[in-house]
Amino acid sequence: MASPPSSSGPSGAPPLKPSQVLALWHRVLVSALNRSLPDLTQRQFALFLEVYLAPPPHTVRGLAKTLNMSKPAVTRAIDRLEKLEFVRRKTDERDKRSILVQRSVKGSVFLREFADMAAEAARELDRS
Amino acid sequence: MASPPSSSGPSGAPPLKPSQVLALWHRVLVSALNRSLPDLTQRQFALFLEVYLAPPPHTVRGLAKTLNMSKPAVTRAIDRLEKLEFVRRKTDERDKRSILVQRSVKGSVFLREFADMAAEAARELDRS
DNA sequence: AGAATTTGTTACGTTACTGAAACGATACCA
DNA sequence: TGGTATCGTTTCAGTAACGTAACAAATTCT
Numbered sequence: 001m002a003s004p005p006s007s008s009g010p011s012g013a014p015p016l017k018p019s020q021v022l023a024l025w026h027r028v029l030v031s032a033l034n035r036s037l038p039d040l041t042q043r044q045f046a047l048f049l050e051v052y053l054a055p056p057p058h059t060v061r062g063l064a065k066t067l068n069m070s071k072p073a074v075t076r077a078i079d080r081l082e083k084l085e086f087v088r089r090k091t092d093e094r095d096k097r098s099i100l101v102q103r104s105v106k107g108s109v110f111l112r113e114f115a116d117m118a119a120e121a122a123r124e125l126d127r128s
Numbered sequence: 129m130a131s132p133p134s135s136s137g138p139s140g141a142p143p144l145k146p147s148q149v150l151a152l153w154h155r156v157l158v159s160a161l162n163r164s165l166p167d168l169t170q171r172q173f174a175l176f177l178e179v180y181l182a183p184p185p186h187t188v189r190g191l192a193k194t195l196n197m198s199k200p201a202v203t204r205a206i207d208r209l210e211k212l213e214f215v216r217r218k219t220d221e222r223d224k225r226s227i228l229v230q231r232s233v234k235g236s237v238f239l240r241e242f243a244d245m246a247a248e249a250a251r252e253l254d255r256s
Numbered sequence: 257a258g259a260a261t262t263t264g265t266t267a268c269g270t271t272a273c274t275g276a277a278a279c280g281a282t283a284c285c286a
Numbered sequence: 287t288g289g290t291a292t293c294g295t296t297t298c299a300g301t302a303a304c305g306t307a308a309c310a311a312a313t314t315c316t
Contacts, residue, residue, distance in 0.1 A: 016250045018243035029174040046157035097263035115146035225293035
């Protein structure tokens with residue numbers, strides 16, 4: 001039998017070619033700039049996504065290690081995201097030295113917004 | 129006839145679901161941080177991709193409009209990319225007020241590097 | 257109990273990005 | 287040929303990011 005477009009894994013999505021990922025990245029970045037979303041730095045955005053897409057708990061130290069950032073950098077990124085109300089700080093009751101970075105309503109809205117925009121960009125890409 | 133995994137456009141890639149694009153974005157950002165590539169700002173990277181993926185010519189004014197940036201911001205982004213030797217400035221001989229932002233060897237290498245990394249992230253994503 | 261470790265934050269100095277406005281240089285127009 | 291428009295850059299002042307080092311607070315070890 002003829003093989004489908006490409007071997008497709010459990011996600012149902014076939015591997016994207018490098019050039020396709022590039023085009024997608026390009027479209028999303030430009031689209032984000034034009035919508036003038038709150039412009040987060042790469043690190044801030046990576047941290048944001050880590051909090052929302054990776055399983056909790058998320059501590060400063062853990063985030064610093066995962067994202068290869070210094071602890072102060074993580075603290076300040078959280079400061080910024082907290083000002084935007086995209087995440088919340090909660091002290092860990094079982095070890096009051098640690099804080100748990102948690103999701104928030106506003107952050108979820110922003111995430112959805114970005115996801116839809118990115119998916120739309122991917123769709124346009126598919127059409128071209 | 130039965131449809132393939134999803135309707136697939138000319139690119140051969142089916143539309144990605146929002147959650148898939150998010151996961152991809154997440155992986156690529158984290159991966160980029162850990163490889164400590166030259167960390168460009170979102171705007172710098174968007175400009176870089178615009179130069180490499182959109183058809184020339186690329187002028188400061190044109191980039192500013194497309195990317196919704198101020199002209200000084202574009203100038204400085206080009207400064208940074210030029211220092212990295214990722215792009216070159218060339219004055220337009222037909223209108224010496226304009227400069228043409230052009231691709232370079234080092235930039236192409238960096239682009240390829242990023243593309244491969246992103247594609248690899250997409251592949252891992254597919255496997256999970 | 258006291259010492260040592262670990263947590264996140266703050267202080268410090270440096271670097272880099274930002275937009276508005278002013279600028280020289282080139283092109284166009286009357 | 288002078289006036290005007292447009293190009294990219296620079297200047298300016300303000301803001302934000304960075305890493306190192308020092309820090310208080312909480313926990314653990316002895």
